[in-house]
Amino acid sequence: MIPLLLGLLAAGPSAGKVAVRAGRIVPVVGPEIRDGVILIEDGRITAVGREKKEGTEEERRPGEPPFLEVPWDATAIDASEQTVFPGMVEAHSFRGLDRPNENVPVTPFVTVLDAIDPVSFYFEDALRDGITTILVIPGNNCVIGGQGRVLKPYGRTAEAMTVKPEGGMKLSVSPKSGFTRLSQMAELRKTFADLREYRERVLERKRDEREEEKTKAEREGRKSEAKADADLVREDDLDARKRPLVDLVEGRMAAFVWCERAMDVAHAIEVARENGFLARTTLVLGPEAWKAADEIKACGRPVVLDADLVHLEEDALTGEEKRAFVPRVFHERGIPFALQTQASTLGSRFLWYQAAACVRNGVPREAALRAITITPAEILGLGARLGSIEPGKDANLLLLTGDPLDAQTWVDRVILEGEVVYERSKDERLRRLLEGKDAPREEKGK
Amino acid sequence: MIPLLLLGAIAGDVLAVRAGRIHTGTGETVEEGILLVEEGRIRALGKGVPIPPGAAVLDARDSVVIPGLVAADSALSEGGADYLLSLSPHFRAIDGFDPYARNGPILAAGITTAYLSPGRNRLLSGRGAVVRLAGSGSRVLLAEADLRLAAGEASKRAPEVFEPPIPPTAEEPILPARRQLPAARLGTFLALREALTQAREWRAAHGRPGGPAYDPVNEGMSQALEADLPWRIACVTRLDVEGALDFVGEARVRAILDGGAEAWEHAARIAQAKIPVVLDVAGVPGRRPFEYGLSKDAPRWTVEGARRLAAAGVSIALAPASDASLADLPLLVGLAIRGGLDRGLALRAVTSQAAQILGVGDRVGSLEAGKDADFVVLSGEPFSPTSHALEVYVRGERVFARPRSEALVVRAGTVFTASGPPIREGAVLVEKGRIAAVGPTVPHPPGARVIDAGPGGFVTPGLIDGYSHLGLEGDRSVPAAGVPVALASSPGKRGFLEAASAGVTTILLGPVGASGGGSQVAAIKTGARSRPSQIVRETAAIRLDWRGGDRAARPEAMRTLLKSAKEYAERWDRYAEEVKKAAEEKAKGEEKKEEKPAPAEEAKKPDPITGTWEGTIQAPPMPRPIKVVVKMRLAGTEVSGSVSVPDLQPAEIPLSAGKFEEGKLTVSFTTRFGPARVEATLDREDHLAGTVSGPMGSVAFEMTRTEKETPAGARPKRKKGPEEPPLNEDLEPFRKLLKKETVALVDAGRADEIEAALGVFAEFGLPVVLFGAEEGWRIAADLAAKRVGVVVPAEFVRRVETEEVNLPDRLARAGVPVAFRTEAEGGTRDLPLAPFAAVARGMDPGEALRAVTIHPARLYKIDDRVGSLEAGRDGDLVVWTGDPFDPSSRILAVVADGEVLERNP
Incomplete structure (x- = not known):
């Protein structure tokens, strides 16, 4: 009996069906839905549509979302006064870490896993502010900085927070402290030249082994045990320290290349192209790098923009100040871009604020919304799972008190993979923050 | 984004640069050359190269064009910051190049190409590169230009290198710090030889089975050897x-x-x-x-x-x-x-x-057909400290344009200052519309436009037309003295600009004819674009006629006019004084109140004149008698007051020169038509009878006293302050004349007329300039002694009996300052011909030039603004290719108020 009960509990309502009744759905991909319903099963969205009201004879017109029936056993979540928006995605961050490597120049074998601090306020704030997926990837101040990891800001251990362990490899073409661009590039070229030679040597060794085995077998008069695929380098043939870079150049790992300045962009593209990983490269840009937008467009790769969206430059001769609104430059050229936050008290620490700033500066709303949801999801290789409210995607939903780009909007609840993981009404720290430190004292006074 | 915008500049179209001089960079110099640029390259260069229709033309005829400078060394690559490896042939300077940099100050120096050093102080710091410093296309000219070495002391103290493997393993243990060569001078070339040999060996063996492993130094070196x-x-x-x-x-x-x-x-x-x-x-x-x-x-x-x-x-x-x-x-x-x-x-x-x-000589560094159109437009000869790059082009695209300062420097072989001796090989600096400096050398502010007329060139002040009708558009009427003729001028009018580009930057504008009552003459700038900047003096002179007619009556009429003007002016002066005094008294305040004993004693005693008089006048053209009201006040024998015609002209005309002696009253006043004079007798108490003689003739009148109070008393309660005298617009200009702020331009021709006129004006101590003075040469010495100047007629050469008289020459030789003038509207632009013609008939060229510059300026008292090249004067200059009296000399440029007027192509 007890095991049965336990089994029932384990299969309980949370893991099962959920129906979110929403006053307004902003799915990012596709048109908005008024008075809609989102059906979730096992943490995934199964359907998005409208609920047929009892007793009405409303017909579905073509192009409109389908009428859905809420299953009887689904846990109903009422957000009929609220706006439902996909969980926002941060495509590049080096926060939430405890002492990551920013020191040793070439460390492709290092992974960020060991530096993740699950109790960092960054993750707590991220959840509160509606960010549900984050790539943490340090190493801007390296040459090859190591591997990042895609996390959700929920969970007690780094493993539990992990959405995707293979976040990608961080490379930097901007000089590490103590380096010049000359030595930085020389170091990068040397690393990949070393790698090429290493792979050749492994192949050579395998070929030699096969030849040896062949002659040995011939001499012993038996069939050679050498495998036919001897000239394919297999994972276990490789030194663990070299394996991540081999994965990179063989296209099994994504690359995030830090370009602080516009002049770095050409180098990033050169390194990626020469070593065969351009197709999996995302450029992480500094504020001035927008000047290389034409080169970026030509290489066809997406970018993660700096949290400072405005770039100001002073003419050395005239003192004239030139202002560029960076996301607009990329939008106008049709380059996919993701927005980023930064540690600050207000404004640019919120992804929604960054998107709102884009709209304010002439980027269309749809493009701005994409830059905090589906585009970063695609950059992380999770476009099929995250970034929009569509059947088949993970049920990462924000229940908002208003429009996602409205400064008066609160994140009321956050649903992660079908489960409510954040409720503002129960957010003790937020309550204390809002009430101020005098609040308890006042209570005492009563 | 910016490079994209500029792309348009290189696409397709042709740019033609007309340069004063082109240094091709290969040792050749082309004077007045033309440089044709198409698609970023030089299509043709030379003197007289035809400019294709539709080409954009850059007028750089004041400027010198040179190729963009090539800096054969620079630390523009970040490799300028050195690294610890003594041998790093695998370092590439191009990696540290920022192709998006603006490089403003470097471009401003005219440098368009630079070598990038991979480092200066290491034995073998890497591979250098050559780049352009601006432009929208690729800026890389040569990604690998050379292998850079330092053989001297600089590289001698190579540091030790400690590079621990991370993580250390059995195969890759931590090794002690590696020593580097060279540690002494001897080691320098030893290290190089070693590196070279090693690289050659490595190159031969690497990649072969059992060969040495990858090594960046050997790899870099062998790449350099390969290339x-x-x-x-x-x-x-x-x-x-x-x-x-x-x-x-x-x-x-x-x-x-x-x-x-x-x-x-x-x-x-x-x-x-x-x-x-x-x-x-x-x-x-x-x-x-x-x-x-x-x-x-x-x-x-x-x-x-x-x-x-x-x-x-x-x-x-x-x-x-x-x-x-x-x-x-x-x-x-x-x-x-x-x-x-x-x-x-x-x-x-x-x-x-x-x-x-x-290694980029085939593309940049010289101006030759086929090469990249990288060039610099300089304000003067290259490397002169007074020369500045005005514009810089890279591949036909303008990458730098110096914000033009307002300043203008004009250099010429002769600077004719007009007020002082000419300066040989001198220059004039014009700033903010004014002449800032004149001398053998002047400051050259960066960005200043420089016009160099060359050693044969000649600079004069802007020319002054001593009298012109330009702008009157054929109006031959003679306006009253109160009408400011300056209103007839209109800024930017075609005729004005034509005159300006002919070098005539100031004209004295006056009516075609003259009248006894005087007309104003205004000093006007022809090149000005707005009215306030156009007017130098609204009343530079009052032109008065003394020609022909009743010569006997003229002196008296002029005296009358001048007298009434003087009285009018004095009244205003008194008023001004009273105002001043009142203000002082007010300031003194209470003290004054005490010393106020009854001053009315005198007023109690009735006098025969003081009071208001009324009468009627029957003048011939008038259909019926008109009522005249005269208010008078007697003080001693002086009579002052006013006259008014309540039905026609309620305004009170002031009386002047009033006297009452032995029962006879004489008083003058000025009507709209001219001065009038009253002579009357007090035939009985409160009754006057006499005649009024005015411009229309004489007429008898009678009038009786209606009030015995003083005119002042009769007026509405006086305010505390002094009373403002009535305004007479036609006499207003004369106030300036009496203050000697302006001059009387007396139109007189015959010697006797001139003498008579000078006599009358001398009585009043007024400055006179003669207008016409055709017979002035007969009394030239007298004129010179009296310091009277002459504005000579447009036709100044006359045949008198058998003699040909060149009036300006005769006058000038006697020491009389002379000014030339023009006639008819179109004549103004031909003013430069007048001195030319006078010189052809014997006049001193210097004096002839002064007759269109400093002399008219001084005669009309506008020499604080125009007429000479001195610091502080208006920036009006004429730049000539040669001596203005050389027939082949032409005007190179005209500067009006510091602005260079458009030049004919």
Whole structure:
């Protein structure tokens, strides 16, 4: 009996069906839905549509979302006064870490896993502010900085927070402290030249082994045990320290290349192209790098923009100040871009604020919304799972008190993979923050 | 984004640059050349190259065009910050190049191409590159230009290198810090030989089974050998140079010597080996540049050294020394020229030769058909400290334009100041519309436009037309004295601008005819664009007629006019004084109140005149008698007051020159039609009878006293302040004349007329300028003695009996200041012909020029603004290609209020 009960509990309502009744759905991909319903099963969205009201004879017109029936056993979540928006995605961050490597120049074998601090306020704030997926990837101040990891800001251990362990490899073409661009590039070229030679040597060794085995077998008069695929380098043939870079150049790992300045962009593209990983490269840009937008467009790769969206430059001769609104430059050229936050008290620490700033500066709303949801999801290789409210995607939903780009909007609840993981009404720290430190004292006074 | 915007500039269209002078950079100079640019390249260059229709034309006829300068060394690549490896041939300077940089100050120095050094102070710092510093296309000219070495002291103290493997393993253990060569001078070339040998061996063996592993140093070196890059060896002392030459000969590599302070000692050997030399030009003036290996007293690179190398046939380039700013290159080269370096050689050493040495001579460094259109428009000769780059082009695209300062410098062989002696080889600086400086030299503010008329050139003040009708548009009416003629001028009108571009920047504008009552003459700028800036003086003169008619009556009429004007003016002066006094009293306040004993005693006593008189006048043209009211006040024998015609003209006309003596009253006043005079007798109490004689004739009248109070008393309660006298617009201009702020321009021709006129005006002590004075030559000495100037007629040469009289010449020789004038509207632009014609008939050319400049300015008292080239005067200049009296001389440019008027093509 007890095991049965336990089994029932384990299969309980949370893991099962959920129906979110929403006053307004902003799915990012596709048109908005008024008075809609989102059906979730096992943490995934199964359907998005409208609920047929009892007793009405409303017909579905073509192009409109389908009428859905809420299953009887689904846990109903009422957000009929609220706006439902996909969980926002941060495509590049080096926060939430405890002492990551920013020191040793070439460390492709290092992974960020060991530096993740699950109790960092960054993750707590991220959840509160509606960010549900984050790539943490340090190493801007390296040459090859190591591997990042895609996390959700929920969970007690780094493993539990992990959405995707293979976040990608961080490379930097901007000089590490103590380096010049000359030595930085020389170091990068040397690393990949070393790698090429290493792979050749492994192949050579395998070929030699096969030849040896062949002659040995011939001499012993038996069939050679050498495998036919001897000239394919297999994972276990490789030194663990070299394996991540081999994965990179063989296209099994994504690359995030830090370009602080516009002049770095050409180098990033050169390194990626020469070593065969351009197709999996995302450029992480500094504020001035927008000047290389034409080169970026030509290489066809997406970018993660700096949290400072405005770039100001002073003419050395005239003192004239030139202002560029960076996301607009990329939008106008049709380059996919993701927005980023930064540690600050207000404004640019919120992804929604960054998107709102884009709209304010002439980027269309749809493009701005994409830059905090589906585009970063695609950059992380999770476009099929995250970034929009569509059947088949993970049920990462924000229940908002208003429009996602409205400064008066609160994140009321956050649903992660079908489960409510954040409720503002129960957010003790937020309550204390809002009430101020005098609040308890006042209570005492009563 | 910005490069995209500029792309349009290079696409397709043709740019034609009309230059005053073009230095091609290969030693040739083209005067008044034309440079055609198409698709970023030079299509043609030369004198008289036809400009294709539709081409954009850059007018640089005041300017000198040179190729964009080539800096044969720079620390623009971040590799300028050095690294610890003593051998790093795998470092590429191009990696540290920012192709998006604006490079404003460097472009402003005219530098468009630069060599990027991978580092200066290491034995083998890497591979240099050559880049453009601006432009929207690719800026890389040569990604790998050379292998850069430092042979001298600079590289001697190589640091130890500690590179622990991370993580250390059995195969890759931690090794102690590695020592690097060279540690002493001996080690320098030893290390190089070793590196070269190793690289050659590695190259042969690497990639073969059992061959050595990948090594970045050997790889970099072998790539350099593969590409046959020249070895650019920095060497300072004679020993360094010797070592470098030995090494180069032995290693059989191409070479460039760099720095080379003492390279000239081996000039012959260097020439024989056909090795070019990049010479560092020393840094900041007044500071001795630091150089490794040279003792404090050792000779610096000398101009002599550069000269000797060049003389031996060595190709040299000049580059800024390591402690100098790249943007100072033109200045440093200028200093070298000052030290004796040949100008042409210096230019080649930072253009064509530098480009050749760097390996980009086929594309940049010279202005030749087919080469990239990288050029600089300079305000003067290159390397002169007073020259500045005005515009810089890279591949036909304008990448720098100096914000033009308001300043203008005009240089010429002769600066005719008009007020002082002419200056040979002088210049004029015009700033903010005014002349800021005149002299043999003047300051050259950066960005100033420079017009250099050359040694034969001539600069004069803007010409002044002594009297003109320009702007009246055929109006022949003679306006009353109160009408400001300046209103007839209209800024920017075609006729005005035509006159201005003919060099006539100021005219004295007056009516065609003259009247007895006077008309105003205004001083007007022809080149001005707005009315306030157009008017120099609203009333520069009052033209008064003294010609023909009743010669006997004229002196008296003029006296009357002047008298009434004087009284009018005095009344205003009194008023001004009273106002002043009242203000003072008010300031004194209470003190004054006490000393106020009854002053009315005198007023109690009735007098025969004081009071209001009324009468009627029957004048012939008037259909019925008109009522006249006269208010008078007697003080002693002086009578003052006013007259008014309540039905026709309620305004009170002031009375002047009023006298009451022995029962007879005489008083004058001025009507709209002219002065009038009253003569009457007090035939009985409160009754006057007499005549009024005015411009219309004489008429008898009678009038009776209706009130005995003083006119002042009769008026509405006086305010506390003094009473303002009635305004008479037609007399207003005369107030200026009486204050000698303006002059009487007296239209008189005959000698007797002139003498009579001068007599009358002398009575009043008024300044006179004669207008016409056809017979003035007869009394020239007298005129000179009386310091009377003459505005001569447009036709100033007359035949008198058998003699041809050149009036301005006769007058000028006697010492009379003369001004030329024009007639008819179109005549103004021909004013420059007047002095020409006068000189052709014997007049002194200097005096003839002064007759269209300083003389009219002084005669009309506008010499504080125009007429001479002096600091503080208006920026009005005429630039001539030669002496204005040389028939082939033409006007090169006209400057009006500091603005260069558009020139004819």
